[in-house]
Amino acid sequence: MRLPAYKTKIVCTIGPASRSEDVLERLMLQGMNVARLNFAHGTLQGHKEDIRRIRAVASRLQSHCLIMADLPGPKIRIGKLLDEPLILKKGQEVILTVKDLIGTPNKIPVDYKRLPESVSPGSLIFLNDGFIQLQVDRVSDEEVFCRTVIGGPLLSYKGLALPGVNIYADAVSDTDLAFVAFALQEGVDAFGVSFAETADDIRKVKGFAQKDGQSAYVIAKIERPEALDNFDAILSAADAIMIARGDLGVQIPLEDVPAVQKKLTHKANLLGRPVITATQMLLSMTENIRPTRAEVSDVANAIFDGTDAVMLSEETAIGKYPVETVEMITKIAASAEREKKAVSALADLPAYFKTGAGSGNTTVENIVSLNAVESANALNVRFILTRTQSKGVACLISRFKPDCWILSCGGDEKMNHFLALSYGVYPVCIDYETTGFADGVMQFMDKAGMVEKDERVILVEDASPQDMHETDSLKIIRTR
Template sequence: MELPAHKTKIVCTIGPASRSEAVLEQLMLMGMNVARLNFAHGTLEGHRQDIRRIRAVAEKLQRHCMIMSDLPGPKIRIGRLLEEPLLLEREGKVVLTAKDVAGSADRIPVEYKQLPASVQQGDLIYLNDGFIQLEVERVSGEDVFCRTIIGGPLLSHKGLNLPGVKIFADAVSAADLAFVDFALQEGVDAFGVSFVETAEDILKVKRFALEKGQSVYVVAKIERAEAIDNFAEILSAADAIMIARGDMGVQIPLQDVPAVQKKLIHQANLLGRPVITATQMLVSMTENIRPTRAEVSDVANAVLDGTDAVMLSEETAIGRYPVETVAMIGKIALSAEREKQAIQALADLPAHFRNAVNEGKVDVEDVVTLNAVESADALNVRFILTRTQSRAAPCLISRFRPNCWILTHGGDKQTNNFLALSYGVHPVSLDGTTDGLVDQTIRQLLTDGVIEKDQSVIWVEDELPGDSLETVSVKIIKT
């Protein structure tokens, strides 16, 4: 038995670029473990043929390859455009309409009849995963008149998002259940449920399958703010989760997505639920033979976070290099797996120095600065104060990444400018203070409004210039 080189699983979306038996065979040989069929695109007959080709190739190679049918759910999309790409200019005017018309520069059809009832003046509408942003100016009948805030090229059937707006549609519709019925007859292994909001959305699919005499595995796609709020109950009902970062990055602030990803993976790991991390993992390889460095880091960080699988979408569905993309994502996963334990150990700097203390291999300044940080965390103080003529004390405190700020003074201009580089360090200028006068320093910080009365702070003092540290005191001070 020959085992794969890497343990992280690879999900590939099957489309025009990858549906031939020849390409499917190469994808499996390169590491594809799951074939994803996106039922938002294509025909039932096309999906039937894809399923049969995937099964035939897996049988030929004697491989296990899961087939996951991704249900469309209430994905709002624009309709067909007469000419594409349609370029929306910044500060231009455009009308989104619920009418069934061919799209033009002036009027774009939307496949969501309730759009006029869902939005009002001032609401933001995002197109194409948020790359295009519109602001609603007024609503009239079936038309929504908008101003383009951020423009760009738009293709037919691209997605439309309404963050913070109630969508008048169920996560699992009658059309989705019809897809489930079809996929059950074709022997699909699992179902991805899009735009999940509650556990009931998962259970609806499972109950439907049971009525058909089958039990199914359901993957909950986490892409709405409601799903994040209800994640515990969804996680209990689902067999696996997919962190679908495309729509998630529009539904919640984009800058929050990495932290949410890490939290969701951790919670799923605790319950032993498999996790798929998805969306734009190596999207530049849709057109290019090599990914960007940022994409490589994104894939590696997902592995380090604890994801079970990484997913490719357009990269393998319509990309120019589907096989090369799978090979690349496998290489990245393997490298991250090899270094995972070492990286995780390196990240816990306090534990490293505690172990060094036990082994008698630690310097005085390490003990003192670690003690200052742990005291600050224990007391939940907002500031560690350092008075230094060098950069040593604040830098040694900063390496532990405390939750509080490190305020430092006493250095010359060059030292203070350099300290602006260090995490959490904020150089301050205090007039009239002299060496060792803690009370005078505290008084000026109170006067300047930096700290408040009856607030605890940690004081660390470094008296000697240069790079060597001689810490004479670590004090907990109540102002």
């Protein structure tokens, strides 16, 4: 038996581009471990046929392939568009309607009847994971009149998000439970609960299966702020989690998503729950044969963080290169796993100088810069002060990425410009020839209102100012 060259699991969304037995076989041979069926799209008959084909191919290949039914949940979607993609242009008026009709360039149907009462003039509405943004101008009983703030191409049934708005719907609806009953009958292995808010949402699906005399693995999709607030309980109730970054990124500030992703992954790892990292992993391969460098880094970093599986959505459901995309993501996984230990060790720079390869031939400057950062962290110091001309000591401190600021003080303009490149370094021009380094810097900070009375700061300098060959002095002083 030949094992794969990587251990990360690959989740592929099955759709028009991948539902034939030929493509399914190629996907499995390339590395697909999980087939995701998105019940927000398609028909029950279509899903039934997909399940049959997946099982037939897996049996023929003597391969295990988990089938996951992704329940729609309370996600709001637009309806069917007459012509697609529909291109929305900045400044264009768009009417969102709850009427049952086919969408046109100026009127788009929405499957949420309470949309008009959920928004008001000035509200922002996000379409397609936030890539398209509308602002509400006015509201009527059945229609919401909007102005396009950020335009772009829009396809049928794409998601609609209302950041900060309470959606009047349960995470697990009667429709979802009907899908569960159907999927259990067809032998589906696991269920994704969309927009889970509490552990009860997970238990609702499990309990429903138990009443039917069956068991169900349930994957909690983390997409709402409420899920973050209740994450520990959700994690305990669920069999696995999916970090669904698309909807999560419009429900919380987009810039917070990377840190949230790392924290959730860590918590799930501690409890031994599998983690799926999802949304736009290799999105550009929906249209292109190669991914972007940023996408490759995104997949690798998810693996470095400890994810169990990476998920492909449009890439394999409707993309032009579903098989090539899986081939690419497995190559990234193999490379990331091969380098994971080395990357992890390199990330702990202090340990490198204390116990690693750097401990054998370290210098005084290395030890002083490391001690400065550790002292600053221990004492909650806000500023480390250095001389600009002290042989690059600001850069040596900066490499440890401290929480505090590093003020590089002096009159060397060219070096000050260069130090603007280094993390956490703030160059300031100070003439301390007459006052001395410590007094001159403290006077500057006091006049600038940067420090409070009796506050600690750290000075790093050379003990003999006239000899600039070595930085060997660290002082902790208090402001006056």
